[in-house]
Amino acid sequence: MIGGFLGAGKSTAMLRLATSLIAQGKTVGLITNDQSVGLADTTLLRSHNLEVQEIAGGCFCCRFNSLVEAADKLSERTRPDFFLAEPVGSCTDLVASVSYPLRRIYGDQYSIAPLSVLVDPIRALRVLGVEKGKSFSHKVEYIYKKQLEEAQIIVINKSDLLEPDRLAQLRQGMIQTFGDKPIVEVSARQGDGLDQWFDMIIDREMEPTATMDLDYQTYGEGEALLGWLNATLDFQASRLIDGEVAMMDLANDIQKRLSDQGHQIAHLKMTLARRGGGEDVAALNLVDSAYVPELSQSLFDKLRQGELIVNLRAEADPQELKDAVVAAVEGLKELQPDLTLSFEHIEHFRPAMPKPTHRMALSDIVGLGGES
Ligand SMILES: Nc1nc2c(ncn2[C@@H]2O[C@H](COP(=O)(O)OP(=O)(O)OP(=O)(O)O)[C@@H](O)[C@H]2O)c(=O)[nH]1
Numbered sequence: 042m043i044g045g046f047l048g049a050g051k052s053t054a055m056l057r058l059a060t061s062l063i064a065q066g067k068t069v070g071l072i073t074n075d076q077s078v079g080l081a082d083t084t085l086l087r088s089h090n091l092e093v094q095e096i097a098g099g100c101f102c103c104r105f106n107s108l109v110e111a112a113d114k115l116s117e118r119t120r121p122d123f124f125l126a127e128p129v130g131s132c133t134d135l136v137a138s139v140s141y142p143l144r145r146i147y148g149d150q151y152s153i154a155p156l157s158v159l160v161d162p163i164r165a166l167r168v169l170g171v172e173k174g175k176s177f178s179h180k181v182e183y184i185y186k187k188q189l190e191e192a193q194i195i196v197i198n199k200s201d202l203l204e205p206d207r208l209a210q211l212r213q214g215m216i217q218t219f220g221d222k223p224i225v226e227v228s229a230r231q232g233d234g235l236d237q238w239f240d241m242i243i244d245r246e247m248e249p250t251a252t253m254d255l256d257y258q259t260y261g262e263g264e265a266l267l268g269w270l271n272a273t274l275d276f277q278a279s280r281l282i283d284g285e286v287a288m289m290d291l292a293n294d295i296q297k298r299l300s301d302q303g304h305q306i307a308h309l310k311m312t313l314a315r316r317g318g319g320e321d322v323a324a325l326n327l328v329d330s331a332y333v334p335e336l337s338q339s340l341f342d343k344l345r346q347g348e349l350i351v352n353l354r355a356e357a358d359p360q361e362l363k364d365a366v367v368a369a370v371e372g373l374k375e376l377q378p379d380l381t382l383s384f385e386h387i388e389h390f391r392p393a394m395p396k397p398t399h400r401m402a403l404s405d406i407v408g409l410g411g412e413s
């Protein structure tokens with residue numbers, strides 16, 4: 042499992058890891074996860090010809106059986122050597138509610154790698170109080186810190202964004218707050234440091250450690266402060282349109298509307314997939330209200346017909362997210378009269394209280410696999 046807060050770079054890293062394993066002749070099956078259906082991550086990963094199963098309707102911990110079913114589905118043709126799973130970015134307690142139950146119930150079928158938790162370094166500097174800057178509410182930060190507390194490997198991603206002295210400060214802050222655990226610095230985008238990290242998880246089994254204390258009430262309240270929106274739109278144009286410009290206009294407008302209301306964006310992600318175009322998918326991301334949206338993957342060319350997915354997570358009332366997205370879609374249609382955008386699916390909500398299927402302590406797995 043590759044965990045970490047929203048926008049930390051989990052999908053980007055998973056794509057890198059999958060590509061690296063395939064280059065070594067291994068087979069991989071990927072599992073994405075969200076509170077609801079219609080995931081930009083799934084579209085993005087499938088555009089790289091990867092086998093992906095999506096688990097919607099709650100995090101791995103609350104949909105434990107679906108996780109195992111997804112692994113079974115990925116094994117229908119040939120059993121992958123590796124399953125790579127990306128939990129929801131607002132989720133924590135994965136060791137107690139996923140790794141240990143997998144070990145205890147399916148330990149003869151799977152070997153479970155250490156839990157890596159990725160961070161965006163700029164957000165981490167703020168959450169740890171090393172640098173000043175706008176962040177989330179206390180209860181959302183509680184989840185962020187708990188993710189790092191249970192990490193078996195902390196992965197400081199996006200090292201390309203920070204100068205060496207700021208990276209060193211962040212590493213120091215991590216050690217001070219979370220103690221002595223393996224920390225690696227990588228850039229999933231540029232490929233730096235990845236081999237060192239991959240060596241720590243490929244063919245390595247997690248070391249059983251005491252599970253952390255977690256106040257589920259605060260965790261649930263923190264998750265519920267985040268508004269969630271998943272939308273899928275049909276994209277039809279009467280002439281060839283530059284899809285990336287359209288995505289950028291839409292993202293800028295959504296960002297402006299939310300920023301005007303003082304809302305902190307955790308991750309706005311979009312994919313635009315050419316209809317019948319298989320691998321031809323553009324991806325756009327915005328991981329902080331103060332940044333500019335960026336394209337992490339481009340379309341081969343202009344298009345007339347496509348499927349646009351919008352996934353928005355922000356600390357805001359979900360109704361306000363919906364209003365912002367609907368208004369921005371209307372604004373885009375006015376800007377591009379040759380373009381018709383119609384909603385095929387739209388959902389907005391706050392994540393429900395987490396209720397894990399299993400929650401196990403170290404004592405539940407001691408004695409399995411040779412530990413004493
Ligand atoms: N500069 C830089 N950007 C990165 C790096 N890795 C990922 N990103 C960017 O960070 C943004 C978020 O990346 P994702 O991989 O979608 O993040 P995620 O953790 O999967 O996000 P959620 O699924 O929403 O939780 C994208 O714009 C990526 O291109 C990196 O190493 N450096």
Ligand SMILES: [Mg+2]
Binds near residue numbers: 051052053082127
């Ligand atoms: Mg992702």
